[in-house]
Amino acid sequence: MAQQGAERVPILEARLVSKRFGNTIALNEATLICQPGSIHALVGENGAGKSTLIKIVAGVVTPDSGTIKIEGRESTIHSPADAARQGIVPVFQELSLFPDLTVAENIAISNPPRNRLGLVSRSELRRQTEKICAELGFEHLDPNALISEIPLAQRQLVEIAKALAHNPRLLILDEGTSALSVQDVDLVFQVIRRMRDQGRSVIFISHRMSEVKEIADTLTIFRDGQDVGSFPMGAVSNEEMVQLMIGRKLEQVFPPKPAVAEPRTPMLEVDNLSWEPALHNISLRVGKGEIVGLGGLDGQGQGELLFALFGVLRGVQGNVRVDGRDVRILSPAVATSDSIRMAFIPEDRKTEGLILPMSVGDNAVLAVIDRLLNQFGLVDRQKERDAVQKMVEQMQVKLSSERAPVRSLSGGNQQKVVMGKWLLTDAKIYLLHDPTRGIDVGTKQEIYQLMRQLADNGAAILFFSTELSELVGMCDRVLVLYEGRIFRELSGETINEEDIVSAALGLNAAVQH
Amino acid sequence: MSAIETRETAAPFRRFILRNFRLGIAFVITFVLLGITASLNERFFTPPVITSTANQSMTLVFAGMAQTSVVITGGIDLSVGPIISMSNSLASATFLEGDDGLNIILVVVLVLAVGALAGLINGLIVVYGRLQPIIVTLATSSVYSGIALFLRPRPGGYVPRIYGDLLTRRVGQLLPSDFFGAEPSGIMAFLNNFFDYIPASLIFLIIVLVVVWIPFRRSRLGMWVYAVGSNEGAAYMSGVNVRLAKVAAYVMGGLFAAIGGLFLTAQTLSGDATTGAVFTLQSIAIVVLGGTSLFGGSGGVAGTIAGAVALRLIPTILFFARVNPLQQPLWEGAVILLAVTAGASRIFTVRSRLDTMR
Amino acid sequence: MASNMETTRGFSLRRWFNGLERQDRSVLISYTMIILLIIFGTIFITPNFASPTFLTQQLRLASFLGIIAAGQMAVILTGNIDLSIPWTLNLSAVIATSIAAGENERLLLGVAAGLGIGLIVGLVNGIGVAYLRIPSMVLTLGVNAVLKGITVVYTGSAPQFQQTPDVLSRAATDVLFGFVSVAVLIWGLVSLVHYLVLSRSGLGRKTYAVGNNEIASYLSGVKTPRVLIMVFVMSGVLNALAGLLLAGNAGRSFNEMGEPFLLPAIAAVVVGGTSILGGSGKYLGTIAGVIIIRLLDGALNIVQVAPAAKDVTFGLVILAMLFLYGRGERVRE
Numbered sequence A: 001m002a003q004q005g006a007e008r009v010p011i012l013e014a015r016l017v018s019k020r021f022g023n024t025i026a027l028n029e030a031t032l033i034c035q036p037g038s039i040h041a042l043v044g045e046n047g048a049g050k051s052t053l054i055k056i057v058a059g060v061v062t063p064d065s066g067t068i069k070i071e072g073r074e075s076t077i078h079s080p081a082d083a084a085r086q087g088i089v090p091v092f093q094e095l096s097l098f099p100d101l102t103v104a105e106n107i108a109i110s111n112p113p114r115n116r117l118g119l120v121s122r123s124e125l126r127r128q129t130e131k132i133c134a135e136l137g138f139e140h141l142d143p144n145a146l147i148s149e150i151p152l153a154q155r156q157l158v159e160i161a162k163a164l165a166h167n168p169r170l171l172i173l174d175e176g177t178s179a180l181s182v183q184d185v186d187l188v189f190q191v192i193r194r195m196r197d198q199g200r201s202v203i204f205i206s207h208r209m210s211e212v213k214e215i216a217d218t219l220t221i222f223r224d225g226q227d228v229g230s231f232p233m234g235a236v237s238n239e240e241m242v243q244l245m246i247g248r249k250l251e252q253v254f255p256p257k258p259a260v261a262e263p264r265t266p267m268l269e270v271d272n273l274s275w276e277p278a279l280h281n282i283s284l285r286v287g288k289g290e291i292v293g294l295g296g297l298d299g300q301g302q303g304e305l306l307f308a309l310f311g312v313l314r315g316v317q318g319n320v321r322v323d324g325r326d327v328r329i330l331s332p333a334v335a336t337s338d339s340i341r342m343a344f345i346p347e348d349r350k351t352e353g354l355i356l357p358m359s360v361g362d363n364a365v366l367a368v369i370d371r372l373l374n375q376f377g378l379v380d381r382q383k384e385r386d387a388v389q390k391m392v393e394q395m396q397v398k399l400s401s402e403r404a405p406v407r408s409l410s411g412g413n414q415q416k417v418v419m420g421k422w423l424l425t426d427a428k429i430y431l432l433h434d435p436t437r438g439i440d441v442g443t444k445q446e447i448y449q450l451m452r453q454l455a456d457n458g459a460a461i462l463f464f465s466t467e468l469s470e471l472v473g474m475c476d477r478v479l480v481l482y483e484g485r486i487f488r489e490l491s492g493e494t495i496n497e498e499d500i501v502s503a504a505l506g507l508n509a510a511v512q513h
Numbered sequence B: 001m002s003a004i005e006t007r008e009t010a011a012p013f014r015r016f017i018l019r020n021f022r023l024g025i026a027f028v029i030t031f032v033l034l035g036i037t038a039s040l041n042e043r044f045f046t047p048p049v050i051t052s053t054a055n056q057s058m059t060l061v062f063a064g065m066a067q068t069s070v071v072i073t074g075g076i077d078l079s080v081g082p083i084i085s086m087s088n089s090l091a092s093a094t095f096l097e098g099d100d101g102l103n104i105i106l107v108v109v110l111v112l113a114v115g116a117l118a119g120l121i122n123g124l125i126v127v128y129g130r131l132q133p134i135i136v137t138l139a140t141s142s143v144y145s146g147i148a149l150f151l152r153p154r155p156g157g158y159v160p161r162i163y164g165d166l167l168t169r170r171v172g173q174l175l176p177s178d179f180f181g182a183e184p185s186g187i188m189a190f191l192n193n194f195f196d197y198i199p200a201s202l203i204f205l206i207i208v209l210v211v212v213w214i215p216f217r218r219s220r221l222g223m224w225v226y227a228v229g230s231n232e233g234a235a236y237m238s239g240v241n242v243r244l245a246k247v248a249a250y251v252m253g254g255l256f257a258a259i260g261g262l263f264l265t266a267q268t269l270s271g272d273a274t275t276g277a278v279f280t281l282q283s284i285a286i287v288v289l290g291g292t293s294l295f296g297g298s299g300g301v302a303g304t305i306a307g308a309v310a311l312r313l314i315p316t317i318l319f320f321a322r323v324n325p326l327q328q329p330l331w332e333g334a335v336i337l338l339a340v341t342a343g344a345s346r347i348f349t350v351r352s353r354l355d356t357m358r
Numbered sequence C: 001m002a003s004n005m006e007t008t009r010g011f012s013l014r015r016w017f018n019g020l021e022r023q024d025r026s027v028l029i030s031y032t033m034i035i036l037l038i039i040f041g042t043i044f045i046t047p048n049f050a051s052p053t054f055l056t057q058q059l060r061l062a063s064f065l066g067i068i069a070a071g072q073m074a075v076i077l078t079g080n081i082d083l084s085i086p087w088t089l090n091l092s093a094v095i096a097t098s099i100a101a102g103e104n105e106r107l108l109l110g111v112a113a114g115l116g117i118g119l120i121v122g123l124v125n126g127i128g129v130a131y132l133r134i135p136s137m138v139l140t141l142g143v144n145a146v147l148k149g150i151t152v153v154y155t156g157s158a159p160q161f162q163q164t165p166d167v168l169s170r171a172a173t174d175v176l177f178g179f180v181s182v183a184v185l186i187w188g189l190v191s192l193v194h195y196l197v198l199s200r201s202g203l204g205r206k207t208y209a210v211g212n213n214e215i216a217s218y219l220s221g222v223k224t225p226r227v228l229i230m231v232f233v234m235s236g237v238l239n240a241l242a243g244l245l246l247a248g249n250a251g252r253s254f255n256e257m258g259e260p261f262l263l264p265a266i267a268a269v270v271v272g273g274t275s276i277l278g279g280s281g282k283y284l285g286t287i288a289g290v291i292i293i294r295l296l297d298g299a300l301n302i303v304q305v306a307p308a309a310k311d312v313t314f315g316l317v318i319l320a321m322l323f324l325y326g327r328g329e330r331v332r333e
Helices: A050-057 A080-085 A103-107 A122-136 A152-164 A182-197 A209-215 A238-246 A302-309 A349-353 A360-364 A366-371 A381-395 A411-423 A441-456 A468-474 A497-504 B012-019 B021-040 B047-071 B080-094 B102-128 B133-151 B161-168 B187-197 B200-218 B220-230 B232-237 B242-268 B278-289 B301-320 B325-348 C002-008 C013-019 C022-045 C052-077 C085-100 C104-130 C136-155 C166-173 C182-200 C202-212 C214-219 C224-250 C259-271 C283-302 C307-332
Strands: A012-021 A024-034 A039-044 A065-070 A088-091 A170-174 A201-205 A218-223 A226-232 A266-275 A279-287 A291-295 A317-322 A325-327 A342-345 A429-433 A460-464 A477-482 A485-491
Touching: A012 A050, A024 A039, A024 A050, A024 A218, A039 A050, A039 A182, A039 A209, A039 A238, A050 A088, A050 A170, A050 A201, A080 A088, A088 A152, A103 A122, A103 A152, A122 A152, A152 A170, A152 A182, A170 A182, A182 A201, A182 A209, A201 A209, A218 A238, A238 A497, A266 A302, A266 A460, A279 A291, A279 A302, A279 A460, A279 A485, A291 A302, A291 A441, A291 A468, A291 A497, A302 A429, A302 A460, A342 A411, A349 A411, A349 C214, A360 A366, A360 A381, A360 A411, A360 C202, A366 A411, A366 C202, A381 A411, A411 A441, A429 A441, A441 A460, A441 A468, A460 A468, A468 A497, A477 A497, A485 A497, B012 B021, B021 B301, B047 B080, B047 B187, B047 B200, B047 B242, B047 B278, B047 B301, B080 B102, B080 B133, B080 B242, B080 B278, B102 B133, B102 B242, B133 C259, B133 C307, B161 B200, B161 B242, B200 B220, B200 B242, B200 B301, B220 B232, B220 B242, B232 B242, B278 B301, B278 B325, B278 C136, B301 B325, B325 C136, C022 C283, C022 C307, C052 C085, C052 C182, C052 C202, C052 C224, C052 C259, C052 C283, C085 C104, C085 C136, C085 C224, C085 C259, C104 C136, C104 C166, C104 C224, C166 C182, C166 C224, C182 C202, C182 C224, C182 C283, C202 C214, C202 C224, C214 C224, C259 C283, C259 C307, C283 C307
Parallel strands: A024 A226, A039 A201, A039 A218, A088 A170, A170 A201, A291 A460, A291 A477, A342 A429, A429 A460
Antiparallel strands: A012 A024, A012 A065, A218 A226, A266 A279, A266 A317, A317 A325, A477 A485
16 A cells, blocks of 8 residues: 555654553554655544654653654654754644744744844844745734734644744644634645655644545554554545544443433533533533433533533533522532532543642542531541541542552542542532543443442433543433534434544534434 | 633734733833822922932832842742842942042942852752742842841941942033033033933943843843743743753842942942842832733833832822821832732633632 | 662661651651750850750740741641731731720720731731732732831821730730740640641641642632631731730830741741642641741850841751752652
């Protein structure tokens, strides 16, 4: 298939690269070979290993094993600056710009042009930036605008211009076009086609399949930390691609779903919830004992939806009813109060879910501390010990001591503490943001069991997962979000990986109901 | 993931206003105060009053510039006042009576070097000790106060008259009386008159700006200092020498504080190891009044100069308004409190409550 | 590595020390420092250094700083700072003494008014930080300036009203049974309550939680604004209390009486091992920090070194302590 490049030296050759983060294997002997003069798309589910590989190539992450060759020479990449010296420049989704500096200063930050006095030459800086922008067709970028003054889409163009100012031989765009308008995407595509025609290369990652199909000439599919196939673009159909992305999973055992019985009593009802520009007219119901999944690719508004329900966001419009009562949830303190009893497992357990330097016990009782007071208003040590004990036993947390800082636990056990904290509150509604991300298979099983158990005891669970199999295995219904709207609702038989993936990619735009 | 605040790309004028909004407020406040002062004191626009107002503001200006340099990186320098004291004490202890020539130059150079060294020590401890600026400079401020006291245990000391005159009088007074001709007329008369209005301290400030601040601000290092304050992580990712930039900011802080000390010396014509202390907190107030964000990344000397002048004018106005002198500190405090509270308006535009906590 | 070899030889002091939590290690270091200071003082300065009279005297003087530092510590634990100490203390003292007007019968009223001032200041600071999200450093700086103004306006030129009633003076200066100062008893009582609040109450737990990670606390349903307001109220009230005692100690209230306490209070908290970033530190350490600052001052007073050497030593000791504690923190980064 790809023989036409046989005599050429690949611009990047990453072979059998592996990387573990704690107990999680992010990359398992993955290989990526990128030919000069090609636009190479990487596709795969969230967490399939694309981003980790890219970070290794860009010098942000050090691999555990494997070899990397750049233009045939074996190489180690020590830092982002080192990668740039070797001709590899990434554009990441998280913007790495300086909001208080101008477009021109941002582009030239590491080595701005200087005049005879050794001072930064503003005229030269402006000229240089205008030249770069003109070459790229980004004329609408104003070199003297501050980053904080320009819209997100333009910031992404600045990011791309900043990367191209290094004159890379390999440009990496990791969701680097996610905020761009159609016109700007065209501009970027022209630029990278020109790069390709000059014999340079681009690695392209995007959640928009239409873009991938339009621009890429080679496609590598990732799954479970490995590359599962490389093809010239057009050699595989949509269906085959989706199949490869899903693959045959590790045997995962999900607790049986209850047979769909009589209509459930609604516990959480949401009508026309909006939070511009991220969420538009979201309406949903979660019944007692029901697990409703939120699907879709990263960043389609799922996280914002959970935050909005939990009272974190300001300016949320729409109506929310809990157990039939209209409620206005203006803060997490209200959400967790006795009359509402919500629980929230945030996306990042290390910064949002736990207080890492504090002990397991302190973390466990944080949400219920006011219920553990004695008649003097002090924390009753016995009640506290009992609560912590209950949590540790119920969640089967493995720890050396309840006084050990929660930071010292493994990822899975940390997540158990986050969940255990809410078990102690007797929550009736659970909002879960990817609760199994980055934890081992065993703990995942336990969390699935626990979720079903909570539901059987009457809790309503809204479950956002980036892992398809979880949505399929756990959910009574699945709502797939796309660009801030509920794109499709799946239930019963229609909850399968193919339908979720195609809905998540915005394919088959037939919206049911 | 997080809420993205974007402003539409604005027309140049609108953008200029938006970008310099806080700075503009600082200038409006300063000009309003200047106007009030002028209306209360009919002699305000006479050479002596202009000069004394400039002189009284000048140490505040330099203290504010010292603090600004550090605040741009997101740090804070509590040793600004003690470095001013130390410089004042050092100068008064090293001026030689009877030598009004080379000695003066040597003293100035020595004081500047010691100030920069003090800043360097602050910077090195903050960067390489990985300690918090507030507590590091709290500790070094004690050390620098001690050195000041060691150099000048009792107020006094000798400061050459000519040194004081050079910095604090009017340009017209410093020029030979027949500089523009014995009987100036026409343009010469205008110049003669004009220079009689110009405080020498203003010229001194301009020299400092041109020789020290502007080259720093316009250098790559200066750009890096702003970059580090704006987004330290991105600075590292972009190949900026973060450590160098931070240390440089503290060195600039020490240098400006030393310049402030030199000016204070010219103004008081003596040394006193405790006079500088008040400038630490005032410098922070000036930075805030001048519209510089305490979170770093933005701001500059223009706002700082305006802030310092505003802070200085408050007591003047209260004096001429015949406000009971006892009420002076209250009004001063009220203005400072108002200025810092104004900075809180951003809270009403934040859409995710988590963003106020990061 | 090296510690492995030591393990084989049984108990290793170093290993035990390194195994301690950072907070406990700091407390240990700070108390060791006190003992070293006393030994050093006895050998090199005066044999009287360890005498009960001297130590009683030092403890009494330490109690004023100790009460202030207790409040400051609570604020610092949340990652904030209270720079309004000097004039909160000053205004409270002035109001209290002038209401009491030198009469014991009116003292209660004066004390209530003085503490009330502290409460109000704390509320203003707390609300500004918690709801308006003004950085505490500049907010409390501004509040301090306003309080100064109010104090100066209030005192005007009539200092004769500010003689303290006899009872207040005795509370600040009396020594019972030759070694128990009343002021120290008050400090002890404050410390007991403070200790219970910080380590045993719900508020205390939330204070540490907010200081370590405000977002995670908020997302756990903790009313984080309330916590912030409470620590500033604690600081305000304790400053006011210290102001009353200081007035009693001097026999009168006077302007600028609070200025010398701001930096030592922060230094005491930090020297006691509390992280200026918030979230970590033990109240026992703060007590030690106060005593260290006081003994250092006392020692340098006896030898009558120039005030210059005092300031330099003071600064260097703080830096040295920071480096001693810093070892643990670097790992986190």
